[in-house]
Amino acid sequence: xxxxxxxxxxxxxxxxxxxxxxxxxxxxxxxxxxxxxxxxxxxxxxxxxxxxxxxxxxxxxxxxxxxxxxxxxxxxxxxxxxxxxxxxxxxxxxxxxxxxxxxxxxxxxxxxxxxxxxxxxxxxxxxxxxxxxxxxxxxxxxxxxxxxxxxxxxxxxxxxxxxxxxxxxxxxxxxxxxxxxxxxxxxxxxxxxxxxxxxxxxxxxxxxxxxxxxxxxxxxxxxxxxxxxxxxxxxxxxxxxxxxxxxxxxxxxxxxxxxxxxxxxxxxxxxxxxxxxxxxxxxxxxxxxxxxxxxxxxxxxxxxxxxxxxxxxxxxxxxxxxxxxxxxxxxxxxxxxxxxxxxxxxxxxxxxxxxxxxxxxxxxxxxxxxxxxxxxxxxxxxxxxxxxxxxxxxxxxxxxxxxxxxxxxxxxxxxxxxxxxxxxxxxxxxxxxxxxxxxxxxxxxxxxxxxxxxxxxxxxxxxxxxxxxxxxxxxxxxxxxxxxxxxxxxxxxxxxxxxxxxxxxxxxxxxxxxxxxxxxxxxxxxxxxxxxxxxxxxxxxxxxxxxxxxxxxxxxxxxxxxxxxxxxxxxxxxxxxxxxxxxxxxxxxxxxxxxxxxxxxxxxxxxxxxxxxxxxxx
Amino acid sequence: xxxxxxxxxxxxxxxxxxxxxxxxxxxxxxxxxxxxxxxxxxxxxxxxxxxxxxxxxxxxxxxxxxxxxxxxxxxxxxxxxxxxxxxxxxxxxxxxxxxxxxxxxxxxxxxxxxxxxxxxxxxxxxxxxxxxxxxxxxxxxxxxxxxxxxxxxxxxxxxxxxxxxxxxxxxxxxxxxxxxxxxxxxxxxxxxxxxxxxxxxxxxxxxxxxxxxxxxxxxxxxxxxxxxxxxxxxxxxxxxxxxxxxxxxxxxxxxxxxxxxxxxxxxxxxxxxxxxxxxxxxxxxxxxxxxxxxxxxxxxxxxxxxxxxxxxxxxxxxxxxxxxxxxxxxxxxxxxxxxxxxxxxxxxxx
Numbered sequence: 001x002x003x004x005x006x007x008x009x010x011x012x013x014x015x016x017x018x019x020x021x022x023x024x025x026x027x028x029x030x031x032x033x034x035x036x037x038x039x040x041x042x043x044x045x046x047x048x049x050x051x052x053x054x055x056x057x058x059x060x061x062x063x064x065x066x067x068x069x070x071x072x073x074x075x076x077x078x079x080x081x082x083x084x085x086x087x088x089x090x091x092x093x094x095x096x097x098x099x100x101x102x103x104x105x106x107x108x109x110x111x112x113x114x115x116x117x118x119x120x121x122x123x124x125x126x127x128x129x130x131x132x133x134x135x136x137x138x139x140x141x142x143x144x145x146x147x148x149x150x151x152x153x154x155x156x157x158x159x160x161x162x163x164x165x166x167x168x169x170x171x172x173x174x175x176x177x178x179x180x181x182x183x184x185x186x187x188x189x190x191x192x193x194x195x196x197x198x199x200x201x202x203x204x205x206x207x208x209x210x211x212x213x214x215x216x217x218x219x220x221x222x223x224x225x226x227x228x229x230x231x232x233x234x235x236x237x238x239x240x241x242x243x244x245x246x247x248x249x250x251x252x253x254x255x256x257x258x259x260x261x262x263x264x265x266x267x268x269x270x271x272x273x274x275x276x277x278x279x280x281x282x283x284x285x286x287x288x289x290x291x292x293x294x295x296x297x298x299x300x301x302x303x304x305x306x307x308x309x310x311x312x313x314x315x316x317x318x319x320x321x322x323x324x325x326x327x328x329x330x331x332x333x334x335x336x337x338x339x340x341x342x343x344x345x346x347x348x349x350x351x352x353x354x355x356x357x358x359x360x361x362x363x364x365x366x367x368x369x370x371x372x373x374x375x376x377x378x379x380x381x382x383x384x385x386x387x388x389x390x391x392x393x394x395x396x397x398x399x400x401x402x403x404x405x406x407x408x409x410x411x412x413x414x415x416x417x418x419x420x421x422x423x424x425x426x427x428x429x430x431x432x433x434x435x436x437x438x439x440x441x442x443x444x445x446x447x448x449x450x451x452x453x454x455x456x457x458x459x460x461x462x463x464x465x466x467x468x469x470x471x472x473x474x475x476x477x478x479x480x481x482x483x484x485x486x487x488x489x490x491x492x493x494x495x496x497x498x499x500x501x502x503x504x505x506x507x508x509x510x511x512x513x514x515x516x517x518x519x520x521x522x523x524x525x526x527x528x529x530x531x532x533x534x535x536x537x538x539x540x541x542x543x544x545x546x547x548x549x550x551x552x553x554x555x556x557x558x559x560x561x562x563x564x565x566x567x568x569x570x571x572x573x574x575x576x577x578x579x580x581x582x583x584x585x586x587x588x589x590x591x592x593x594x595x596x597x598x599x600x601x602x603x604x605x606x607x608x609x610x611x612x613x614x615x616x617x618x
Numbered sequence: 619x620x621x622x623x624x625x626x627x628x629x630x631x632x633x634x635x636x637x638x639x640x641x642x643x644x645x646x647x648x649x650x651x652x653x654x655x656x657x658x659x660x661x662x663x664x665x666x667x668x669x670x671x672x673x674x675x676x677x678x679x680x681x682x683x684x685x686x687x688x689x690x691x692x693x694x695x696x697x698x699x700x701x702x703x704x705x706x707x708x709x710x711x712x713x714x715x716x717x718x719x720x721x722x723x724x725x726x727x728x729x730x731x732x733x734x735x736x737x738x739x740x741x742x743x744x745x746x747x748x749x750x751x752x753x754x755x756x757x758x759x760x761x762x763x764x765x766x767x768x769x770x771x772x773x774x775x776x777x778x779x780x781x782x783x784x785x786x787x788x789x790x791x792x793x794x795x796x797x798x799x800x801x802x803x804x805x806x807x808x809x810x811x812x813x814x815x816x817x818x819x820x821x822x823x824x825x826x827x828x829x830x831x832x833x834x835x836x837x838x839x840x841x842x843x844x845x846x847x848x849x850x851x852x853x854x855x856x857x858x859x860x861x862x863x864x865x866x867x868x869x870x871x872x873x874x875x876x877x878x879x880x881x882x883x884x885x886x887x888x889x890x891x892x893x894x895x896x897x898x899x900x901x902x903x904x905x906x907x908x909x910x911x912x913x914x915x916x917x918x919x920x921x922x923x924x925x926x927x928x929x930x931x932x933x934x935x936x937x938x939x940x941x942x943x944x945x946x947x948x949x950x951x952x953x954x955x956x957x958x959x960x961x962x963x964x965x966x967x968x
Contacts, residue, residue, distance in 0.1 A: 061694045063726075343804045344792050353785030353807055393793030401728045401759070 060382055063405035069464055073456050074514030075421040076471035077496065081507040085150045091137035091162075092127035092501050096437050099130070099248040101265035102164055102186050102216070102241060104435040106413070106481025108557030109499045111488065112170045112179050114157075115198060118609075119144040120488045120561055122497055124505050125165040125183065130243065137162045139183070148489060148509075158199045163187055166238075167304070167557035171222035173231045173279060175530045182209075184217030184235055184557075193283075208284045209233070209277065216241055216272065219305030222552035223316050224529045224581050225292070226336055230279035231529045231552075234294075236302030236320045237272030239265060249438070258443055262436045266323055271299035274320060274328070276338075288336075297340035300325035304361045304556055308549040309536050310372055310389070311345075314583050316534040319347060321358035321376050345394030347374065350385050357382070360483070360556035363549055364417025364426045365389075366402075367461055370538050370545035377412035377430050377556075380446075384412055384430060384453075403455075403462045404428075410450045411435055414483025414556035418494045420470070422516030424544055424569025425457035431498050431556075433479030449477040452498075473508045480506070486561025492518050492594060492611045494565050499558075517568040517593035520611075523550060526601040527582040534581035537564050541571035568593050646676035651946025653685065654915045662692040680706055681915075687719065696723055714739075718746050725752055730760035741769060747776040751783055758790060766790050774803075779848060781810040817843060817851055821858065828862040837867060844871055849879035853888065860892045868892040876905065883912040887919050894922055899929040910939070917946045921953060933964055 081087075093103025107125035114121050122142040128134055138160045142150035154160050164186035170179050178194035191207050192200040204210055219236035226232070247264055249255070255264040276294045277285035289295050300322035307316045315332040319342075322328060326348035330338035342348030349355050362375035371389035378384060386402050387395035399405060410432035419426045432450040439446045452474045455463035468475055482499035489495065489509065496508040519539065523532035535550045548564040568574055576588040580601050588605055591597060598607035653668035669686035676682060687702035700723050707716050721736030733756040740749035754769030770787040777783055788803035820843045827836035843855045852875035859868035872889035879885060890906035893899075906923040913919060920943035927936035940957050947953065 063694060064696060343788070343807075344797070344800060346789055346792065349785070351786075353782045353811070390793065392795065393789070396789075400726070 060405070060408050062383075062408040063400065063403075065406045066403070066464070069458060071456075071458075072514070073421055073466055073469050074423070074512055074516065075493065076511050076513070077420075077473040077508040078471055078511065079473040079476060079506045080148065080509045081504055084148060084507050085152070086122070086124075086142065086505050086507055088136060088140060088152070089503050090124060090126050090499055090501065090505060091129065091134045094129060095502050097249065098263050098435065098437060100241075100243060100246060101239070101263050101269070103127070103130070104263060105166065105218075105238070106433075106501055106556075107165050107499055108168045108414075108482035108553075108555065108559070109484045109497045109505060110168050110170050110181075110559035111484045111486030111497060111561040112559060114141065114179060114194060115143070116178065117144075117146075119146050119490065120486050122150060122488070122505075122507075123159075123168060123170075123181065123559075124497075124499060125168055125482070125557075126162065127164050128162045133162050139165055144488060153198070156198065158201065159192065161190065163190075166216070166218045167220045167553065168559055169220045169222050169233075169552045170559045170562075171231045171531045171533050171552045172529065173222065173233075174283060175230070177530060179531065182220055182222070182233060184220040186216040186241065187214055189217045189220070189235065203283065206283065208286065211275075214242060218303050219320055219557060220553060221305045221307045221318070222529075222531070222533050223307035223318060224534055225276070225307075225316060225318075225332060225338075226278070227315065227528075227582060228279075228281075229525070229527055229529055229582065230281050231531065231533060232279045233277040233285060234274065234305055234307065234318050235277075236274045236305045238301055238303065238323070239269040239272060241265070241269060257436050257439050258446070260436070260439045260442050262438060266301045271301050271325060273297065273299045274302055274305075274330075291336065293333075293337040293339060294330065297328055297330070298326075300328060302328070303359050304553060306361050306363060306551055306554050307534060308363060308372060308551055309534060309579065310374075311394075312371065312391075312536075314579065316581065319361065319374065321361050323357045323359065324355055326355055327358045327376065346390075346397065347387060347395050350399070351397035356385065360413045360415040360430060361554055362415040362417040362428065362430070363551060363554055365545075365547040366417055366426050366428070366457060368425065368544040368546045370547050372536070372547050372549055373417065375415050375417050375428055375430075377415045380411045380434075381408055383408055384415065384428075386428070398461070401461065403458075403464060407453055407455075407465055410453065412453065413481045414498065414558055416483060416485045416496075416555060416560070418485050419457075419518075419565065419567030420454070420494055420510060420512075421456070421514060422493060422512055422518045422567035422569070423457075423514070424516065424541060424546075424567050424571065425459050426546070426567070427457050428455040428463060429453065429483070429485075429496065431478075431480035431483045433481065433501060437479075447477065449479050451475050451477050452480070471508075471511075473506065476506075478503060478506065481556055482558040483555040484558040484560050485555070485565075487520070487563070487565060487611075490596075490611045492520070497558075515570070517570070517572055519566045519568055519574055519591060519593055520563045520596040521566070521576065521578075522563045522596060522598045523578065523580075524598060524600045524606075525580065525582070526603075527584065528580045528601055531562065532581065532601070533562075536579040538577040538579075539566045539568075539574045540577075541566070541568045541574040544569075563596060646672040646679065646682070647945035648948050649675070650682055650685075650915055651917050653689075654913070654946070655917060657685075657689065658916070662689040665689045666693065666695075680709060684715070691719055691723070694726075696726055699723060714743055714746060718749055721749075721756075722752055725756050725759075728759070730756045734760065734762075741772065748773065750776060751780075751786070754786060754790075758786065763790055763794055767794070779810050779813070781807045781814065784810060817854070821854060824855070824858050825862075828858060828864065833864055833867070836862075836864075840867075846874060847878070849875040849882060849885060852878070853882065853885045856885070856888050856892070860888055860895075865892040865895045869896070876908075881912065883909055883916075886912065887916070890919075890926070891922055894926055897929075899926050902926050903930065914942070915946060917943055917950075920946070924956075928960070933960060933967075936960060937964060 098104045110123040111120045121144050124140045126139050140154045141157045141159050143153045167184040169182050178196045180194045181192040183190045191204045193203045216238045217235050218238045222231040249263045250261040275289045276292045278288045302320045304321045307318045310317050317332050318330040320328040329342040329347045331341045357379040358376050360377040373389050374387040376385045386399050388398045390396045412430045412432050415430035417426045430453050434448045437448045440448050454466045454470050479501040480498050484497045493510040493512040495510045498506040525532040532550045533552045538547045572593045573590050578586045596609040597605050600606045649668045649672035653665040656665035666689035672682050687699050690699035717736040721733045724733035737753040740746050750769045751773035754766045757766035767790050773783045784803045784807035788800045791800035824840035827839040845851045852871040856868040856872035875885035886905045887909035890902045893902035909919045924936045924940040944957050
């Protein structure tokens with residue numbers, strides 16, 4: 001359709017002229033004409049200023065699906081959460097309704113090895129209920145029993161807490177060899193120091209991380225922005241919100257979805273700014289938001305935050321997925337400050353210049369050209385966006401070219417770019433779930449629980465969606481938010497942990513068949529921060545080069561296994577290039593496939609493990 | 619959208635070997651009439667179904683097939699749209715309007731070479747002012763930054779108020795390392811985007827004011843929309859006024875709109891309609907004639923035009939117009955009845 005010379009909202013303006021009772025005589029009273037059906041599309045569908053409910057969505061018609069490739073997909077996902085012992089629901093707001101926006105946003109999950117035994121443990125955040133503490137609601141730490149099951153060790157670990165937890169970032173901020181936990185919340189954030197003995201201590205106050213009043217922390221990530229070997233802390237915020245000043249569902253007639261009263265926001269609420277804390281090296285942090293230029297960026301509705309060397313400069317930048325506002329790319333200026341350049345680098349909006357509801361982020365190299373690409377998820381009636389790294393000019397929105405335009409049905413959250421079938425080509429995954437439980441009762445075509453989405457990489461810059469070919473867990477419907485990727489059973493593939501609203505989490509075990517090889521890389525910093533957060537690894541196998549980065553937040557407010565997993569396809573060995581956060585570059589040649597190798601900065605490979613882990617319980 | 623479609627039809631049929639198409643015959647006209655009304659309401663899927671039925675009856679009607687193809691395009695049924703446009707290309711040869719849509723389909727299918735081939739000859743066509751934009755996008759996607767830049771610069775000249783053009787241009791400058799030019803375009807993108815946002819907000823407030831406040835008060839709210847250089851905002855303002863019966867207030871912005879955009883069906887149609895309801899029939903006639911020429915299948919416009927001619931005592935001229943309207947919507951009993959009376963009256967005069 002020829003584009004109007006005006007934006008989509010105004011271009012849609014029409015006033016439908018129903019049949020008038022046109023009299024061939026002059027009408028005695030022009031008010032007798034039939035009421036025009038007032039289809040001011042601009043005002044009904046396009047005007048974000050007058051739509052307090054909901055997030056930005058383009059109302060896209062999905063692209064037609066092509067014929068299936070017919071290629072086999074050698075990964076199969078099964079939800080084994082129940083068998084694994086993950087039975088406690090993640091309480092987040094009331095069931096069956098949402099009165100306030102804070103009850104709808106959910107929280108993150110994490111794969112991390114808190115006890116350094118080489119097996120991934122799980123950390124699942126939780127919310128609460130407005131009426132008061134909900135029985136059984138708490139963040140939970142599950143220790144991996146190494147047999148496909150987990151034990152809830154929350155109490156022993158000192159991590160019992162019930163709040164509106166949102167985001168989690170995991171990293172060794174004091175470089176003592178044990179991963180610590182930072183949780184962003186509506187209210188106050190929390191820093192837990194890992195004591196190294198299976199317990200954690202809340203050190204928020206002594207670390208200087210308490211903030212005045214109530215703020216809604218969301219995306220958070222460790223980052224060594226000044227390359228001093230210490231992990232600093234970046235926090236995004238969503239909206240200015242409190243229960244007293246925002247009307248509950250049903251109190252504001254403008255807050256409705258297809259005529260069904262829903263909660264208000266975020267468009268009717270005030271956006272927020274991000275913050276940056278510098279690690280002083282003594283267990284404390286200093287707020288450097290202003291001196292680092294973080295506060296110069298326009299306020300947005302910030303969600304998932306991710307730090308990585310996106311531009312290959314050797315310095316970490318920060319990307320913040322922002323809801324219904326331009327997403328932010330804080331480009332490291334290498335002098336202790338950042339310049340927000342999302343627009344200049346092609347990451348703020350989509351290819352049409354339209355803002356979207358940015359929620360989840362995935363980082364990977366889908367076209368195996370050695371540069372990091374990005375995946376961002378959005379609201380229903382819109383596509384996820386795939387940004388291809390084009391080097392100096394930043395990123396290019398290749399969503400439609402990649403074939404992702406076929407899927408616009410779901411509100412989409414935690415996302416990842418991971419090679420699930422080890423064919424050497426990273427695939428795409430995201431979890432979904434509505435924000436309006438009330439709507440499906442009136443409009444069943446808008447269900448609250450919706451399936452997962454998986455696109456397999458066809459290798460030519462295009463993807464195809466697998467609706468049922470990747471196992472039963474993909475088609476199962478839940479209302480999900482946070483997603484983390486990792487190999488919890490150490491069998492050489494990528495599994496998925498998912499937060500489900502008011503349900504137990506899902507743990508999708510991946511069973512890979514076929515003959516694809518793989519390689520896992522674990523980095524340990526020495527001059528760099530010990531967690532090696534901010535490092536980039538480029539693996540060359542056959543004619544492909546694949547880049548991955550060690551991140552401290554991705555998915556949706558979540559944390560992945562820091563062991564980088566590379567599917568190698570038919571290649572049985574690979575060459576590695578490591579770009580450490582300190583600036584050091586190292587390379588390792590001819591690493592045999594189907595191994596986990598640990599590389600210590602400046603020392604090369606220090607450990608090689610062959611996986612052949614025990615069979616899981618199911 | 620209707621205006622551009624009409625232009626496309628003119629481009630397709632106004633020049634070249636084929637003679638002007640006769641209106642869709644018989645029942646086909648009724649389907650076409652419904653389809654055009656559905657298109658007005660942006661119900662393109664339903665409109666496509668009506669056009670398909672019209673084609674089943676009148677398969678050689680090029681205008682109907684083009685309209686059908688355009689609705690398929692609007693609903694992203696690209697394969698079917700391409701098929702229909704290709705049929706017309708076989709019948710009519712390479713026409714600008716056809717190549718415009720086929721080029722855009724190539725763009726959607728990521729066949730940038732083909733898109734460039736079709737859109738390049740249209741780059742400077744004044745009737746297809748956004749062809750330069752899509753050509754620029756095609757060049758950008760094909761990695762031909764220099765040509766992308768030329769096309770997008772032209773697109774920005776053609777549509778300076780379109781934030782999307784400025785965004786794309788900014789991206790090309792960014793990729794070329796021209797940071798200052800990029801920043802300028804990104805600022806324009808932000809400015810025009812903000813301008814649209816504000817206009818949307820004003821539109822909401824105007825609508826609410828017209829519904830709830832006395833006109834004198836509502837006028838103050840509504841006049842904020844008026845931008846004497848932006849035909850679309852002027853049309854919006856005119857439509858808001860006329861939708862709420864404030865026809866006198868609608869006239870001025872619509873008169874300005876037609877000066878700025880002489881090919882805007884909406885502007886001419888709403889202007890004529892407002893003047894009609896003000897009983898200014900002599901003044902209503904030219905805009906309604908123009909609107910009818912731009913969109914000869916729009917039922918409401920034709921009935922208004924016929925009413926205007928009748929009010930001016932020109933029944934002989936009103937008759938064929940009303941007949942066309944009736945063919946487009948034979949279910950409208952009032953029009954059928956009026957037609958019968960008009961015929962009888964004219965017969966009586968002879």
